[in-house]
Amino acid sequence: MTQTQAPDPGDLPASIGRPATRALTNAGLTSLALVVQRPRSEIAALHGVGPKAIRLLEEAIVERGLVWGEPG
Structure with missing residues (x-):
């Protein structure tokens, strides 16, 4: 029996x-x-990504000194 491995979440x-x-x-x-590299609106539209996830992503992005491109 083979186990399916979850994709690597990288630094998310x-x-x-x-x-x-x-x-x-x-x-x-x-x-x-x-x-x-993607607009916030595109990320927020993904099934499973809610307002809390967007807020936490924004916090992590700022902590790493990144800038979220296009507002959305």
Whole structure:
């Protein structure tokens, strides 16, 4: 029996929760550097990414000195 491995969440904060992490990694967004390249509205539209996850992502982005590109 083979076990399916979850995608590597990279440097995404664990505090955003598994549904949000899964949604981001399934969209190919495995790091904060990749997340900031997409508009907030696109990230927020992913099933599993709610307002709390967006807030926690924004906090992590600021902590790492990144800037979220286009507002949304």
